[in-house]
Amino acid sequence: MQKIVVCGLSNRALDMFIKPVQTKFSEENEIVGLLDSDQKRIELCQQVFPELAMIRTYRPEQFSQMVKETGATTVIVTSRDDTHVDYIIQGLEHDLDIISEKPMVTTCTDANRVMEAEKKSKGKVTVAFNYRYNPFHRKIKEMILDGKLGRITSIDLNWYIDTYHGASYFKRWNRMREYSGGLSVHKSTHHFDLVNWWIDQKPEQVFAYGALNYYGKDGELNPSPIDNRYCGTCSQRRECDYYTRWTNRTDSLAVKDDHIKSGGNQPYTNYRTDACIFDHEIEIEDTYVATVKYDLGALLSYSINFSLPYEGYRLAINGTKGRLETQEFHELSRVPFPVPEQTIDYFPLFGSKEIIHVVQSEGGHGGGDPIIQEDLFLGSDPYRRYDILAGAEAGAYSIAVGEGVWRSSIENKPMNIEDLLKGSRVKQ
Structure with missing residues (x-):
């Protein structure tokens, strides 16, 4: 017990x-x-x-x-x-x-x-790291373990966050680097851990650029320079494109999202989830592009954007024996247009393309949540042929890449992962 x-x-x-x-x-x-x-x-x-x-x-x-x-x-x-x-x-x-x-x-x-x-x-x-448990992500891991791709050489991962979910990070404590580490840590560690786990290689070095393009005081869609506003009481909310995109005049629309509750604020002390996304105090980045080098030779090309018309990702993994591709339109992304079913497309280096339809399951994060909960509260599945629960080292390497992305973007130089983890002196 x-x-x-x-x-x-x-x-x-x-x-x-x-x-x-x-x-x-x-x-x-x-x-x-x-x-x-x-x-x-x-x-x-x-x-x-x-x-x-x-x-x-x-x-x-x-x-x-x-x-x-x-x-x-x-x-x-x-x-x-x-x-x-x-x-x-x-x-x-x-x-x-x-x-x-x-x-x-x-x-x-x-x-x-x-x-x-x-x-x-x-x-x-x-x-x-519940996103490891998404059925598509487990299938990708199994394909790599089965040698379908050979030795992994490069990964392209582009992540898209829509204007509802993306804006939510700038309404809450996440927008303060001292609390969240910035979004390259708070959010992107999900993605860096996935890649680290998929390819079973350790990140060695990262170079990145970052920018604040949409939110903060200089956001182009800011209705006015007034500071310290809250959506629930703001007199200018009808002039704010981010607010009116998801909320009608009677505030009766309920937006489905598993990261921030719809329909008002919980009665917490000194905490609101509707702070203005254009406040002056916002200084974390909302856009990143990065390249990561791994110890066994793989290279990752990564990007993330926190203000886009839809939510999901595009992934390609290349190896000496083939390539796989997949694209997800997130189940909660509120996409206002038809989207294709997610599949995994496998292209052997020599041979015919295969389209893989993955067996899916109910639950959050693409059906991953119920399965990780079983592992956490019943013990790891003894019949699974690979490790999937993440430990402290996996957590540390995901954070090191995330911090490296931020530090590289402000120092304009590559960051060595082991130096970051060993606490070498770097400029704040």
Whole structure:
């Protein structure tokens, strides 16, 4: 029986972790403690899950007390990104197992701290990279393992975030680098981890460019230079293309999205999810292009854009025996035009093209969420022929590439991944 304490009662905590524990995996897992800095989040969690109303609750400074009083064996970390490191380190010092939402931490310095702490602990760190579990992504891994592509030589990955989901990152705490590490860490670590895992190579060096093109005070669609606005009370929202694209005059439209709740703000303390996307304080990038070199010779060409008409990605992987291609239009992307079914197209170097229709499943992140939840709360599937759960090292390398992208874009030079992880002196 895992005795679980949850640190940070975010929407992701409730939907991705607490709900499946309570509804599917309660025979093997028990939530014994809740921790958050905001009492209102604790109250909301207990309203959603009345069966948790009587368990002990704690504030951040009471972590050790929580472990002692609850007899916890596992810590789920779903707090704001920059606070992950505090709970992970404390949990490892108590020899507990850690399940951390991605990104594991927000800086290479903290990633190195986690890896060093894990070496001294009886506990282990698992990073919930649920996008590995998407059925298309698992099929790609299996094709590579089967040698269909031969030795991997290059990857092209272009990621697209639409104007609803993309704008949401600039309405919340994610827009502050000190909290999120910037979007090359908060968001792109998903993608860097996928590539690292697919090709089973370690990133060595990254060179990148980044820019703030759409959001912030200089955004071309900013109705006015007024600062500190909120969508819910802004007198200029009818003049804002980002607002009117998704909201009618009576605010009766409900937009489907699994990252930010529609239909108003949750009653949290000193936190809103509708801050103006054109505020002066915004200085993180919303556009990146990057090249990553790997230790066994593969090269990644990557881009991401946070303000596009639709959401999804295009992927191509090249090897000495062939190439695969796939394109996804995201299920929640609100695309206003017909889209083709996603397939994987395989082109052997010599031979006929194959079109692979992947068996899909229900659930978030393309059906990946229910499967990772089984691995997290029942143990890894013993019949799967490859490792899929991510550990601390995988979390660290994804963060190193993300931080390298940002640092390279501001310093205009390549960044060595091992130097970043070892904490070499680089300009802030």
